[in-house]
Amino acid sequence: MSATSPLTAARGLHDAERFTRPELEALQLERLQWTVRHAYENVPFYRNRFDEMGVHPSDIRQLSDIERLPFTTKDDLRANYPFGLFAVPMEDVRRVHASSGTTGRLTVVGYTDRDLENWADLIARSLYASGVRPGWKVHNAYGYGLFTGGLGAHAGIERLGCTVIPMSGGQTEKQVQLINDFKPDAIMCTPSYLLTIADAFEKAGLDPRESSLKVAICGAEPWTDSMRRELEERLNIKAVDIYGLSEMMGPGVGNECVETQDGPHIWEDHFLPEIIDEDLRQVVDGVQGELVFTTLTKEAFPMIRYRTRDLTSLNPGTARPAHRRIAKITGRNDDMIILRGVNLFPTQIEEIALEVEHLTSHFILELSKRGTMDHLVVKIEPEVAATGAEADAAAKVLQKRIKDRAGTTLGVELVAPGTLPRSEGKLKRLYDLR
Numbered sequence: 001m002s003a004t005s006p007l008t009a010a011r012g013l014h015d016a017e018r019f020t021r022p023e024l025e026a027l028q029l030e031r032l033q034w035t036v037r038h039a040y041e042n043v044p045f046y047r048n049r050f051d052e053m054g055v056h057p058s059d060i061r062q063l064s065d066i067e068r069l070p071f072t073t074k075d076d077l078r079a080n081y082p083f084g085l086f087a088v089p090m091e092d093v094r095r096v097h098a099s100s101g102t103t104g105r106l107t108v109v110g111y112t113d114r115d116l117e118n119w120a121d122l123i124a125r126s127l128y129a130s131g132v133r134p135g136w137k138v139h140n141a142y143g144y145g146l147f148t149g150g151l152g153a154h155a156g157i158e159r160l161g162c163t164v165i166p167m168s169g170g171q172t173e174k175q176v177q178l179i180n181d182f183k184p185d186a187i188m189c190t191p192s193y194l195l196t197i198a199d200a201f202e203k204a205g206l207d208p209r210e211s212s213l214k215v216a217i218c219g220a221e222p223w224t225d226s227m228r229r230e231l232e233e234r235l236n237i238k239a240v241d242i243y244g245l246s247e248m249m250g251p252g253v254g255n256e257c258v259e260t261q262d263g264p265h266i267w268e269d270h271f272l273p274e275i276i277d278e279d280l281r282q283v284v285d286g287v288q289g290e291l292v293f294t295t296l297t298k299e300a301f302p303m304i305r306y307r308t309r310d311l312t313s314l315n316p317g318t319a320r321p322a323h324r325r326i327a328k329i330t331g332r333n334d335d336m337i338i339l340r341g342v343n344l345f346p347t348q349i350e351e352i353a354l355e356v357e358h359l360t361s362h363f364i365l366e367l368s369k370r371g372t373m374d375h376l377v378v379k380i381e382p383e384v385a386a387t388g389a390e391a392d393a394a395a396k397v398l399q400k401r402i403k404d405r406a407g408t409t410l411g412v413e414l415v416a417p418g419t420l421p422r423s424e425g426k427l428k429r430l431y432d433l434r
Contacts, residue, residue, distance in 0.1 A: 016269040024322045031296035039302040042087035071305045077107040098146045099246040110300040123156020126255035130240045134161030141189035143169040148250025169425040183212035191223040192427035209236035222329045226354035257319035265323040288313045342408040346429040358386040358394040368433040377411035
């Protein structure tokens with residue numbers, strides 16, 4: 001089986017975006033069978049796991065048979081560091097990327113020539129869904145290097161027929177200068193860093209709403225619809241969500257369509273998604289759980305039932321009807337804070353804070369011990385123009401709304417505007433001081 005399908009409509013919809021659901025599922029089964037056989041024959045880790053479970057590639061006769069296959073976790077990737085999960089000889093690997101995460105060894109991924117072609121096609125498809133068109137200038141503020149964002153986005157921008165401005169992350173004042181001088185039509189970066197760029201525009205005496213930007217393609221961290229509304233209002237743009245993770249490919253696993261902005265459509269001709277519950281069993285579409293992916297076309301680095309730890313649900317397609325959507329990621333089951341028996345995510349605090357007048361979205365969470373109990377404090381910046389009395393009142397409103405909606409009491413501490421760290425890539429919200 002050919003493990004790829006060329007982008008036959010680089011300046012429009014890909015053929016796979018026009019499929020009916022039965023047509024897509026037929027292709028998925030063919031590619032799933034190829035992937036399982038490819039992994040079994042070329043990756044000792046998978047061959048051993050399959051044999052332990054008494055399953056063989058020939059047992060995969062329908063899509064539901066995927067439940068017979070083992071899960072893969074980030075610990076498995078680290079245990080096989082650096083190249084133990086590669087399914088092709090190193091001389092066929094054209095690029096290596098890696099993600100450090102928060103602990104332990106790097107997780108290393110590889111790409112063949114065909115993998116890189118597919119990746120560029122999928123980024124191009126994602127950009128087109130975002131409203132980007134050939135001939136546009138795209139300011140790429142994702143980090144270049146081992147992180148998949150910068151180089152992955154770069155190739156897709158060029159594939160679509162756009163001009164790429166390869167700025168990378170950081171140097172925020174220079175970001176503002178280049179956006180002001182080069183007048184790009186679109187920007188790619190994390191949502192928190194786009195907020196930092198908007199702040200820098202205003203600090204420079206420029207109105208971010210007057211920039212040339214029309215569309216922002218934001219990803220690499222969870223963000224809320226409240227954050228979307230703030231970005232769109234402050235920059236006079238459309239902000240869409242691009243979804244990806246290094247273990248699958250990088251950015252471009254799925255993307256929101258600008259006409260609906262209702263969650264990323266997963267490009268299911270390349271990635272087979274599942275949602276599982278706490279018992280590791282599949283749940284039906286519409287029910288929240290942990291997102292699991294199986295690659296369908298990866299040559300160098302096939303992944304079987306990879307547990308992403310991202311919490312979301314699968315929902316029917318809209319703008320691309322055959323391709324299901326994921327709801328906005330509410331968090332990860334490994335960044336959840338359990339405070340006095342209540343489950344909290346940083347995105348919940350963000351959503352509530354953005355609703356409170358005189359407060360900004362610049363905040364951090366500090367988790368510490370008070371005696372034997374965990375204690376969580378929200379340190380947040382008020383608006384520069386807010387008076388002391390207005391800021392104090394806003395802090396009390398925030399504390400009450402968190403109590404009412406999350407069911408637990410947090411401390412709220414106001415800090416001077418401009419004193420909290422600003423994102424220059426992925427934003428760190430939680431500081432565990434225990």
